[in-house]
Amino acid sequence: MNSPATEAGVAERLTGLVGTLRAHGVRIGTGETLDAAQALQALGLTDRERLREGLAATLLHGEAQRRVFDSVFDVYFPSRVGAPDAQPPADREALRERLAAALAANDEAMMGQLAVEAVNGFGGYGSSPGSDGWSSYQTLDRLRPQTLLARVRDDVRAQADGAGFTDRLLEDEIRRRIDVFRGQVASEARRRVAERRGRDEIARRAVPPPLDRVDFLFARREQLTEVRRVVQPLARKLATRLAARRRRAARGTIDLRRTLRGSLSTGGVPMRPVLRRRRPVRPELVLLCDMSGSVSGFSDFTMLLVQALHDQFSKVRVFAFVNRIDEVTRLVVHGAADPEGLGARIRSEAVLTDWHDSSDYGVAFGEFAERYADAVGSRTTVFVLGDARTNFRDPNLPAVRLMSERARRVYWLNPERRSLWGTGDSATAAYAELVDIHECRNLHQLSALIARLLPV
Amino acid sequence: MFTSVDDVSVRLAETGYLASPAVATTVFLADRLGKPLLVEGPAGVGKTELAKAVAQVAGAQLVRLQCYEGVDESRALYEWNHAKQLLRISAGRDETWDETRTDIFSEEFLLSRPLLTAIRGDDPKVLLIDETDKADVEVEGLLLEVLSDFQVTVPELGTITATNRPFVVLTSNASRELSEALRRRCLFLHIGFPEEELERRIVRLKVPALDEVLTESVVRVVGALRAMDLRKVPSVAETIDWARTLLALGADTLDEAVVRDSLGVLLKHQDDILKAAAKLDLGAV
Incomplete structure (x- = not known):
């Protein structure tokens, strides 16, 4: 054959x-x-x-x-080899002009052609062999196709006389076309780099990361959808791991004091080690989730995951906040059937915002301490999910201190990369003095953290 | 059956099935490599229609096995006609047992079910195994045997091998993951929602009386709905239904009132309708 x-x-x-x-x-x-x-x-x-x-x-x-x-x-199987034949002058404005026309006409072939020219004109960096290459990021940064939106919209409107019903769809359509163009630029840059560095290496490294390494904060909608689909299998795996930890923990550690006291009868030689007895406690879990903007993808997912693990705990309570806090346990339980719409439903049914839409950790923590103080006790492990960006408002450290004193443990999972903590309006540094903060950027880190941190 | 990919597109189009390049290429390969075709995709994008269209093009008989929970060998493969066998035994009182035995296990008393039907006979056939994911795992095992060698063993009759291999299409809505072994034996084709251009052609073909400008608007609105985060996004079947509805309503342009009143044709959940209405600025529903 x-x-x-x-x-x-x-x-x-x-x-x-x-x-x-x-x-x-x-x-x-x-x-x-x-x-x-x-x-x-x-x-x-x-x-x-x-x-x-x-x-x-x-x-x-x-x-x-x-x-x-x-x-x-x-x-x-690249679409072409080498640089484009006809070298047009790398004029940014002219290229934007042509791109605007192609976007208006929704001419994908032309957009592909322009992506080739754009990468050739603006994507190259470095000069010595070995350190030079082609960057889609740099290309898009110089070309800024997203800023063409208003212009393309007006062009199309001018051509199609008058505003019909479908006029309201136009902006989203153009946005999708721009996304297509971005994809074309990315794959063209990959092709050029592959010519330079060898196919095998690039194909292995420069291809979009597998699902469990996708950053929660930068994940596109369809990636988040895919990520949500793994909730159940992941929960099953984690449950097995938790059960294993529980078995290990149930055996206990050596109780040194009682072992030594027992050794008196054998002349101080510890013949029989005495194990520390474990008091069986049923752990309780409280989740505080930031539901604002881009963090919400991460929060959604973690809520669903913890809900899927609920039979491992005596009680799971979930609270969501932006600048007000509300209990959403019931919504999350129902949400398992329709994970896609969970975030939207929480935002529409729970009271999360006051008169503004930006997140305010200080006020939310204060309200939590006031209204749901009974949710946190000595058996409770609290997980806070969010990027700790307070929009320069008061982080309300006393409320967090109170919570960390009353709870068994408080962990904070932050979807931002560690190097950004404490920059701008991030209050991560301040909170880090009171609670353990862990970087949790992707599925891989999340499952490792959950398996390690969840109480048994 | 087909000479080239273009040949596939053209001949399928003649039967009223407009194939995307992916569909045409994969159908061509399935025919050329003689492998079953596993088609996945959301409901209402024309998975079953594809099998029917191929049958029509090839002038072949369409044999359909509809899978459901609990479908078994006697429904899928073959069964002996017990009642008729009993009649035969009681009719022939004065013959010896040996004569009766060889007689009642002959072709005459065999009830052929879809899988066997597709394999027997010399005329060309298209075998459609619909909603394969609904069937139990044991049936998959049965399919493995039939689809890899195109032969069926009936103990009393011997092994029946296909003289003329049928063109096999399996469809699945992915309600259950099919086994890796079954997937390996098939060419895989995912039919998603069509590109705007193709969908326009489909609507124009199915609802030719609809105004061209309106057709374009219809397709654009459906495209916008698909980009929304809905429980069930409209499929091609719904697009066509909506186009027919608009025709019946006598609408010549889209406006808030028309869309609001007919949104139920496109969306099947009340939450979806509310959400879409909000996003499309339709006012209260």
Whole structure:
């Protein structure tokens, strides 16, 4: 079943592609690789999009793997080689002009062409071989396609006479087109870098990270949706881990005092170690979740995860806040059926905000101490989820101190990277003197923390 | 069956199925490599329609196995017609047991179910295994055997092998993960919501009487709804329903009142309707 017509180079590319996909965790057997080779033979190399679909059909087994596949495919079967032939003068304004026209016409082919030119014109950095490269970030930073929104909107409005019903959809449509363009720039930059550094390396490193390394704060909507889908399997895994910790903990540690006292009868030689007895306590959990803006994706997810673990605890209570605090335990319990809409439902049914929309940790903690003081006792472990950005308001440290004195433990999970803590309006440094703050940027860190910190 | 990918698109379009490039390419490969095609995707994007269209193009008989919880071998593969066998035994009183035995286990008393039907006979066939995810795991095991070798063993008759391999389409709504083994034997195709351009062509084909400008607006509104965070986003089937509704209402342009009154055609949950109405500035519903 070999395919003699596919040349050696193509066969090599295909096996390289398969190898990289395997490195990204896609399980592909030799049989599928052979199918892919046959597909290659049947389809030929003339139409790249058909080739992409053909290889996807033979190599993949689920839609979840498609995103990784597309990026890897672009590296191994690039749409072109080298720099664009006709070198236009790298004039930023002219390029923005043409981009605006392409966005207005929703001409994806033209947008792709412009992405190529943009990366060529603005994406290059460094000069010595080895340290130079092409950056999509730099390209987009110089080109700023998002600032074209108003202009494109007005252009389209001017062309389509008058405002019909669909006029109100226009802005979101243009926003989606700009997102498409960003993706095109990213994949073009990846292609150029791959030419420089070698395909295998780039395909392994520069492809979007797997799900459990995606930053909660920067995750796009569809990534968050995917992340939410792993709540149940992750909860199952964590529950097993917690049970193991509980078993270990139940055996207890050596009680030195009683062991030594017992050793008196054997002349001071500790013949029989005495284990410390554990008083069985049923741990309780309280979650305080910041539901404002970008942090809410992280909060949503963690709530659902803890709710899925609820049978491990005697009691789980969840509170949400922005600048007012409210109990949402009931909503989270129901939310398990519809995780997608959880955040929206909490925001619409619970009283989280006062007269403004920005988060205020100080006021929220104060209100918590006032209204729900009974929620925190000596068996309670409190988790605070949020970035501790108080918008320069009073962090209300006394309320936090009170909470940390009454609770068994207080942990703070912060989705921001550690290097940003304490910058700007972040009160992380102040809170860190009272409670343990942990960096929790992605699923990987979260599951490690949950497994380690949850009380048993 | 097909000579090229373009051939697939053109001939499917003749039957009224507008295929995206991904669909056309994968159908072509499934035919060329002789592998079953596993189609996944949200409800109402035309997974079942695809199998019907392929059957029509190929001039093949469509054999359909609808899966449900509890579907078993006797529903999927074959069954002996017990009542008829009993009649046969009581009718032939004066023959020996050996004669009766060989007689009642013959083709005449075999009730052929979809999987066996698809394998027997010389005429071309398209086998549609619908909603595979609804069936139990044991049925998957049965499918593995049938789909890898295209043969079925009936103990009393021997092994029946397909002389003419059917074109197999399996559909799934992913309510349960299908086993890796089954996925490995198939080409995988995910049919998502179509691109705006394609959906416009679909609406124009299915509801030709609708005004062209209105068709475009319809597709754009549906696209906007799909971008929202709804419990159930509208599918192609709903788009077509909505287009028909607008035609029946005699609307020639979209405005707040028309959209508000007909939003129920597109969205099936009250929360979704409220949310969409708020986002589209429709006022109170």
